[in-house]
Amino acid sequence: MTELLKSLRTWPWHIVAPVLLFVAVAVLAPWLTPYDPAAQDYMSILQGPSWAHWLGTDYLGRDLLSRIIGGARVSLTAMSIVLLAALILGVVVGSLAGYIGGRFEVVMISAIDIFLALPSLVIALALIGIMGPGYWSMIVALTLAWWANYARMSRAVVVAELRQPYIEAARIMGANHLHIFSRHILPSVLALVVVYASADAGALVLAIATLSFLGLGVEPPTPEWGQMLVDGMGYLEDNPALVILPGLALTLVVVSFNLLGEAFALSKVPRPARGLTLSRRRRDRAKEEAARAQVEARP
Template identity: 45%
Template sequence: MIARTRIILKSQKIIVLSSLILFVLFFIMIFAPWLAPNDPTTVNLVHKLQPPSLAYPFGTDQLGRCTLSRILFGARVSLGFAILIFISALSIGLIIGLIAGYKGGWVDQVLMRFADGVMAFPSLLLVLGLVGIWGAGLKQVVFALIFVQWVYYARVIRGVVLSLKEQNYITAAKISGSSQWKIMKKHIIPNVLPPLAVMGTLEMGWAIMHLSSISFLGLGVQPPTPEWGAMIHEGKSYIRTNPSLMLYPGLMIMLVVVTFNLLGESLSERFGIKRR
């Protein structure tokens, strides 16, 4: 009991710290136009590859653009589209997982066999394949990531629903004449939310990492739009002379992914959810 209490207190501290860091990052994402000292897309070859200064706190890149401004605006793309991917995939996975788990039978078989087919491929390889078919671009990458990610939410939700619908209080609700929607809304969805909170925070880090990886390969965000993965791609030619061009966006990606992972692990300990 004492050990369990210590784990909960420790996880609570990490949750608070991680939430604070994410709050700052989302604040930067929203208010980037007012926080950025310069226009992130303005090219000025006279000031290319400048060291840090008052005008350019993080220096400039190979085209004379303010690195700090591009980092701040890059948060809008990396975090903003990661949130879009998360919400879209979660919504699709929630609907399909609820239907498959509650209905069962051939409906469950059809939906889950399709999900198994998607999960049979490595996620990044499948995303790259879809982007190769649909063409390079941010919109195509977002659709590909949503297509890959929803199956994980659906599988988790289906498993929870299968265990819940056999409970006595669900049987009592059916006997009392409650509709299927009322049973899901009152008894099933509230019990699905804790594992979804854990999985969602971990998958946010996954989405940002994959979005940045694909942009690094030149298939995602296209110039001159600032995005952390694309910034690493643009700075790789200057890794020996100006490593900061890759260092700053790389540190931001690492900070966001580690923060989401720590938050997810702490939430799993807080709610007592065991993950494989």
């Protein structure tokens, strides 16, 4: 626990903060929105910014600020469900394939490859075509379009880990499969896959907006950014904010998730030692050396 607190100070806060802001806005949306995002008010249609409506209103008199905040909540919810479902499905299928091996692995890999060969949005569109549009069919379609990535990665990690001598050591200690899997394999799989998923979150938010933009995702009364873009397009000349603001919100969220994913990836992948990095490495090595010396100096 103290380790975690210590590492908290070295976190790249300027990168984490925007993502946290998005999550906070989404979670607190019901308390932040000044109006019900779906409430129509025909007395104030297509208004510009005012004290009553900070960001103006759309063609049905709905408060734009409330709709953007509400949209954040819808995006976050849908994205979290899809990400969680895809992670669970991918990790379970991929790990089992890697752990069991043999013919089962070959079959699973082929299935994963089929899903990976097609662009995920194409898969999602095809599945929605079969199931019909709607919130839950969008969730299912996106999950099925996304899981293969995680399955492939999980399998690769499992296969690499299984070859490590420490797994053999656990076997010799009499550990059963469940112990080896939960104590050694799963943590390594999650360490990689969760990092990758954090970078994927942005792409998912975008995919949800795309499907809703096409009218295949979140249904109309619910505020959703992609849908707001379509709604606003007809009134581009009257109130460009109707298109610009949801677009801006979407862009910022996607960019901040991508930056977060990149920061995670960079701290994982060793970079070429040059300049500042080299001096930091030297410092790290000196620290490690000191730790070693401390252990060596027996009491």
